[in-house]
Amino acid sequence: MAKKQLNVALIGYQFMGKAHSNAYRQVARFFDIEVEPVLKVICGRHEQKVRAAQERFGWQEYATNWEDVVARNDIDIIDIGTPNNTHAQIAQAALKAGKHVLCEKPLATTLEDARASYELAKKSGLVHGICHNYRFVPAVAYIAQLVREGRIGKVRHFRATYLQDWIVDPNVPLVWRLDKSIAGSGSHGDLNGHLIDTARFVMGTEFAEVIGLQETFIKKRPLLADTEGGLAGFKAAQDMGEVTVDDVTAFLARLENGATATFEATRLAPGRKNYHRWEINGEKGSIVFNQERMNEFEIYLTDDPQGVQGFHLVQSTESFMPYMSAYWPVAHIIGYEHTFINLVHDFLLAIVRGTPFTPNFEDGYRNQAVLSAVERSCETRQWTKPEK
Known part of the structure; x- marks a missing residue:
């Protein structure tokens, strides 16, 4: 029986981009998981560098405009690994577009923005997670x-x-x-x-x-x-x-x-x-x-x-x-990289089984x-x- 596939878009390609990319590639190699993540597109502002990340980390495509990526109909998950001041804007746009969202911490740089993201996620019915990977040690x-x-x-x-x-x-x-x-x-x-x-x-x-x-x-x-x-x-x-x-x-x-x-x-x-x-x-x-x-x-x-x-x-x-x-x-x-694999495992299962994931945007708030x-x-x- 074919596994359910979920297309992932990763926004950001440096430190956390490397960690998250590895987790999506490795999760099914360790866990007998009922869903297959597809590394669809990685996105960053600088074309030369994000193209190099695409090839190095094993993504199918690269892009330079996150708004275009969020709007794509073939994307199921938006994973946010950008600098902190962009987290709230990207997360809220992704939720409004009907995407499941995994966001690096912090949820936002202000309490007001964190509350807005949490309230939107709570009403969306979508799976949302904040990437506190140390819970998964x-x-x-x-x-x-x-x-x-x-x-x-x-x-x-x-x-x-x-x-x-x-x-x-x-x-x-x-x-x-x-x-x-x-x-x-x-x-x-x-x-x-x-x-x-x-x-x-x-x-x-x-x-x-x-x-x-x-x-x-x-x-x-x-x-x-x-x-x-x-x-x-x-x-x-x-x-x-x-x-x-x-x-x-x-x-x-x-x-x-x-x-x-x-x-x-x-x-x-x-x-x-x-x-x-x-x-x-x-x-x-x-x-x-x-x-x-650890x-x-x-x-x-x-x-x-x-x-x-x-x-x-x-x-x-x-x-x-x-x-x-x-x-x-x-x-x-x-090692450190396995904490992200464990986190991604739980996040993907929450999506395919329709159950809540923790830590989520409430925890981020x-x-x-x-x-x-x-x-x-x-x-x-x-x-x-x-x-x-």
């Missing part, structure tokens, strides 16, 4: 299961850090992630955005109120000579420009389940490349996860026998753990509401409640 999904089952009891604390160092050098030029008009925010939206979503997912709770602080330590940087510059291979110009986003944002939170939480995100932590680490403390134990060691986690349980209590290292590669039965024998690890509340609290220096 098997260890993270399994930890969420343990917490929901009460293995560590009532949760009291969640503490998280996301540390990077890729802009420690003040000569790193003004790439788009340092421009508020494009990115929306700096380390806060980019890194704290992941931590916020993880906290909501793992504990199944929302944020009650927050208070934060932000700082931009390197306030001017060289302009970018190559407008297509990314995280490597960029060229700096002689003239200087203003950095309009935060270098670091830290905040405290009270959660609706009664737990307290702390969050810190910075791109100015020398030696930290992608240190995405968090810890949960409950009345019966604690769990620790570090994304740099195939394992640590757990401490108070009901372990006296004399052997302590943090135990758990390999998250057992076949009974989420997603792992699709891959290798136990202790044969998977809820995350944006927390990000926005933190920014407001930094200005007022007061505890602030996220909008509902």
Whole structure:
């Protein structure tokens, strides 16, 4: 019996374009999936570069105008991997055109735009997803299961850090992630955005109120000579420009389940490349996860026998753990790219089975509401409640 085919259009072709393209190519090679994604068209502004991406990533066609792609009758899914300031516009146009939409985070650069996208998606009857791929790390999904089952009891604390160092050098030029008009925010939206979503997912709770602080330590940087510059291979110009986003944002939170939480995100932590680490403390134990060691986690349980209590290292590669039965024998690890494969698997199944996908645009809006509340609290220096 022939599988149902879904034609995919990917808007964007750089970092996330590579990750998403690979996921669509690989998903049926690992999962016995009842639908076949067709890599129909990849779209970007610069013809030479998007044509090269088409050939490299295995798409049938390329295009340079996303509006034309969204309007095509032969496209079922619009996948958005463009800079942040275009997410809302493309997502809303795609929903109005009757397309299922998978959007890279953030859902938008403002809370108003995020709400508009969520409201439109809710009314559309279409499948919509926000690409928080860290939910699809098997260890993270399994930890969420343990917490929901009460293995560590009532949760009291969640503490998280996301540390990077890729802009420690003040000569790193003004790439788009340092421009508020494009990115929306700096380390806060980019890194704290992941931590916020993880906290909501793992504990199944929302944020009650927050208070934060932000700082931009390197306030001017060289302009970018190559407008297509990314995280490597960029060229700096002689003239200087203003950095309009935060270098670091830290905040405290009270959660609706009664737990307290702390969050810190910075791109100015020398030696930290992608240190995405968090810890949960409950009345019966604690769990620790570090994304740099994504195939394992640590757990401490108070009901372990006296004399052997302590943090135990758990390999998250057992076949009974989420997603792992699709891959290798136990202790044969998977990587970053597999988180996108797992996500795409669930997204495609939601479409073909007519079931909701999570994280969806509601999650994108809820995350944006927390990000926005933190920014407001930094200005007022007061505890602030996220909008509902």
